[in-house]
Amino acid sequence: MIQVTDLNKSFGKLEVLKGVSFSINRPGVFAVLGHNGSGKTTLLKTILGMVIPNNGELQVNGAAIKRSWEYRKDIAYLPQIARFPENLTVNELIKMILDIRNRKGREVELIQRFGLEKFLDKKLSDLSGGTRQKVNIVLAFMFDANICIMDEPTAGLDPVALIELKKLIEEEREKGKTILITTHIMSLVEEVAEEIIFLLDGKIHFQGTLEEMQKQTNEKDLEHAIAAMLVPNGTHNH
Template sequence: MIQVANLNKSFGKLEVLKGVNFSVDRPGVFAILGHNGSGKTTMLKIILGMVMTNSGDVQVNGAAIKKSWEYRKDIAYLPQIARFPENLTVNELINMIIDIRNQQGREKELIERFGLEKFLDKKLSDLSGGTRQKVNIVLAFMFDARICILDEPTAGLDPVALIELKQLIQEEKEKGKMILITTHIMSLVEELSEEIIFLLDGKIHFQGTIEELTTKTKETDLEHAIAAILKQ
């Protein structure tokens, strides 16, 4: 369970989150949507303990995250932009994360699934953006975390890798995991998500199913429903 209560965050004079409230209390895929700069990534980083709030509370699995770090063991995270030392090879990076987590992973399965075998001895600096993203997907999914937070996971992926990622998310969903995902690809949301959390001007504008959103906006599909909200 994730519960966010009266969350406020500013960077200097820029007010990013303005009293955000929402809760997710069941397994499934939950799409966090909003225009660029709406605060999606900031909110996710607050849940992860990477950004401090000005005020408000976050609970994960019933416990407040303030002054806590152990809850992160049960969270898998795929950032929008992952930064690692460029001189590391793919293999060195994977092994480093395994050592840090002190857990046995399923990296071999995922490396094969995303066709990374021939890149294992390559330095990160020599990889294309799409290949880096495949490596990041391996890092995010190689441990059996109950909560997965995926920030723009499709960035740079070719069609084959995108299909594999969607299948992987579906498999994790069927295992009873909670998956929070930000994306601008509405077909991905329509295909996988149970619920939408829509951020607008630093507040939760809508939380509910795709059907509820299209009914509310009187639109026929998700893409037009989102566009209708943004035009308001």
Template sequence: MIEIQHIYKSFGKLQVLKGVNVRMEPGKIYAFLGPNGSGKTTLIKSILGLVNLDAGEILINGQNIKHNWQYKNGIGYMPQIARFPENLNMMELIRMLKDIRKMPSCEEQYIRYFELENFQNKALKNLSGGTRQKVNAILTFMFNPDILIFDEPSAGLDPVSHIKLKDLILQEKEKGKTILLTTHMLSEVEELADEVIYLLDGKIYFQGTVSELLYSQDELRLERAIAKITQKKTAKERIKV
């Protein structure tokens, strides 16, 4: 359970989050959408403990995450771009993380799942972007976290690996995990998301199902509904000017 309570965050004079309130329950996939600069990345980084809030609270399973780094052990995070120590190979990286986390892990099943057996001892710097992203996926799942956060997870993946990742995400949902997803692939949102959280100018403009979002904009396709919201924002800005 993730509860975000009236959070604010500014960078200098730029106010990025403006009183965001949202509650995310186990067993659901939440897709974060919004134009560039809407606050999606800052909100995700706040949950990960990478941003210090100006005001408000984030609770995970009822516990405030502030000054409580242990909660991070229950989160798996798959960023858009896989950045690893270039001098290590995949198994050395996995062993290093196991030494740091000191938690039970199940990396072997994910190595087989993504068919990376032949890449275990190859230097990470020599792997393709798609293969590095599959390594990224292994690190995300291997400690069996209760919360999974994906930031454009399909970036660089081939179609087969993309399908495998989506199937795995749905399997984790069925286990009762809380799953957060940011993506520009609206077909991914339609296929995976139980709820859409649409951010606009640092506030939550909409939260609900894809069907409810379509209904709210009187559209049949998600991409047209999103475009209509963006056009409304642009029109308001022109009026202010």
């Protein structure tokens, strides 16, 4: 579904991705992990075509994405920071995206689930961070896209909304979607993710299931396993 081969990207002198290769060939939830500034967002944005790689190849659904845009019909994206055109109301924003995508969505159901009804006529600039994130979630999930890319979806969410989000991810997985998610919340990874893609120093350091990761690092707890990954040669002690 997603095939990344030898992807390189630098911003000026800063090399962010140094030959990233991985492939995702089955549906499920994939967690992209790595410390701050490890290139998670850059990687996701290159898949979306928002960041142009210096070299390397990217395929989505079997076709190279270079200079193509149609493939994004099949991708939903939840950006890290929920920033929207400030002059629009929530309702107008949703209508606009529906219009641009030219598709029917299930926005009514999602608005209800996240309790956004009373915010529909509010301007986006007047919403709190958490509420914006809920709008973000509605926008990402309202189309039945096969691939869902979520960059820090939990940012600013209250516990109730967080539970709802987890349920939503679970439902989407059952529908056979491929979900890519970045997060720093390990409990979320443990709950929803099947496979982990671990970025370190601009390269894929590890790709495999949670069990494989635990086996490789001899750590039962995911957080400790991750920490062990961050320390080279397994010299990590606690």
